[in-house]
Amino acid sequence: MAQEEHGGGIAEHLNYWSYKFDDSNPFMQIHLDTMLTTILVATGLVLFSKWLGGRLTDGAPKGAQNFMESVVGFVDDTVKDNFPVNNPFIAPLALTVFIFIFILNTIDVLPAFLSGHIASLFGVAHYRQTPTNDLNLPVAMAVCVFLMTLYYEFKLKPMHFCKELLLEPFASLLLGAKNPIVKLLGIALIPLNLTLKLVEEVAKPLSLSFRLFGNMFAGEVIFLLISFLLLGGGAVGMVSGFFVGLGWSIFHMFIGLLQAFIFMILTVVYLSIAHQPVEH
Amino acid sequence: MSIDLTFIGQIVVFLALLGLMKKYLYGPLSGLMAERSEKIAKGLAAADAGKEARARAEAEIAEQLKEARVKAQEILTATEKRAAEIEEEITIKARSDAQQIMDAAREEVGAEVNKARQALRKEVANLAMLAAERVLDVELDEKRHAKLIDTVISKEIGHA
Numbered sequence A: 001m002a003q004e005e006h007g008g009g010i011a012e013h014l015n016y017w018s019y020k021f022d023d024s025n026p027f028m029q030i031h032l033d034t035m036l037t038t039i040l041v042a043t044g045l046v047l048f049s050k051w052l053g054g055r056l057t058d059g060a061p062k063g064a065q066n067f068m069e070s071v072v073g074f075v076d077d078t079v080k081d082n083f084p085v086n087n088p089f090i091a092p093l094a095l096t097v098f099i100f101i102f103i104l105n106t107i108d109v110l111p112a113f114l115s116g117h118i119a120s121l122f123g124v125a126h127y128r129q130t131p132t133n134d135l136n137l138p139v140a141m142a143v144c145v146f147l148m149t150l151y152y153e154f155k156l157k158p159m160h161f162c163k164e165l166l167l168e169p170f171a172s173l174l175l176g177a178k179n180p181i182v183k184l185l186g187i188a189l190i191p192l193n194l195t196l197k198l199v200e201e202v203a204k205p206l207s208l209s210f211r212l213f214g215n216m217f218a219g220e221v222i223f224l225l226i227s228f229l230l231l232g233g234g235a236v237g238m239v240s241g242f243f244v245g246l247g248w249s250i251f252h253m254f255i256g257l258l259q260a261f262i263f264m265i266l267t268v269v270y271l272s273i274a275h276q277p278v279e280h
Numbered sequence B: 001m002s003i004d005l006t007f008i009g010q011i012v013v014f015l016a017l018l019g020l021m022k023k024y025l026y027g028p029l030s031g032l033m034a035e036r037s038e039k040i041a042k043g044l045a046a047a048d049a050g051k052e053a054r055a056r057a058e059a060e061i062a063e064q065l066k067e068a069r070v071k072a073q074e075i076l077t078a079t080e081k082r083a084a085e086i087e088e089e090i091t092i093k094a095r096s097d098a099q100q101i102m103d104a105a106r107e108e109v110g111a112e113v114n115k116a117r118q119a120l121r122k123e124v125a126n127l128a129m130l131a132a133e134r135v136l137d138v139e140l141d142e143k144r145h146a147k148l149i150d151t152v153i154s155k156e157i158g159h160a
Helices: A009-013 A032-054 A063-082 A090-107 A114-121 A136-156 A158-167 A171-175 A180-188 A190-230 A234-275 B005-137 B142-159
Strands: A018-020 A029-031
Touching (some): A009 A190, A018 A032, A029 A032, A029 B005, A032 A063, A032 A090, A032 A136, A032 B005, A063 B005, A090 A234, A090 B005, A136 A190, A158 A171, A158 A190, A180 A190, A190 A234
């Protein structure tokens, strides 16, 4: 059924609703669906926060306040467990990352074709409902986290960070030697150190973003696979498709929560490494 | 599936959301939670202090009670002693009063007896005189012989 309506296979469903500023340059386009969904979710979160802020009580918390307090308490504990120093900016960052990613991931549980159907009512050909499936969002967040890490590294221990960048892991061992040839070798190894260290640093945002993106994208593809393989096969196919899809939905929701948690905890860990006092 | 302008847009969205969440959600909530935990800690400390104060007050009360009991015992003993003294005093006084009353009564009785004796003597004198008159058939001069009769009677009755 879905196949007839949305012919073109899985790849067709993985197109974005995009606006191209310049056809020749692939960078000059914007995914309107990703932007719209994230802005809607962000606005919803802010409105919810303002609504909640208006009815906060310092007595025994109830309902939404109780729930949000347990989330904030959980994030606070995680940050406190990992952080050697107190930085009031980290906990809100972790909280935002966790809630934002969790909500965006959970949108994926909605039926795979629903957003496409709704979008087609408004004359839009494609609509990808889950922004975490769009590589841009995980990369944007990971880059933000990476830049914050660099900022704190340079702000808190600039000399140490530069030294680590140039001298670890080889040069620091060799420069301490008495033999001048070994010392020279140590200096010669600085470019190699820099390369290794740069790879190590760049791997952080890369792995952070691709882990989230890969998990969510794979989940989406599996939803589509289930629907294409089973929904086409008549009544039996539809029934089995429903149950298999339901099972995968539940599992995928769990993955969404897990990925949100992993993204949050890695953010905290990367930033806590940057805050780690210098050891001598 | 490529990096494009959405990337920039997402950075803007994320940072804006971060700022707003910090301002509207995390800030108020964590402030509130800190406030509450401080309040709870204060309450617990106050409860502890209250418990301690109560224990102290109870100890004080027990001490005072003990003191009061000792004092009461002392007062009771003193009172009993005083009561015994008073009893004794009263007894002595009563005894002396009774003695006095008895003495007065005895005196009175003595006076009465004397009076009666006098009267009797007078009577007897008259009778004697009457008898003597009969016997002697002489009128005795009451005035002349009164002295003699008196002497006789007092001798006789005095012996009686």
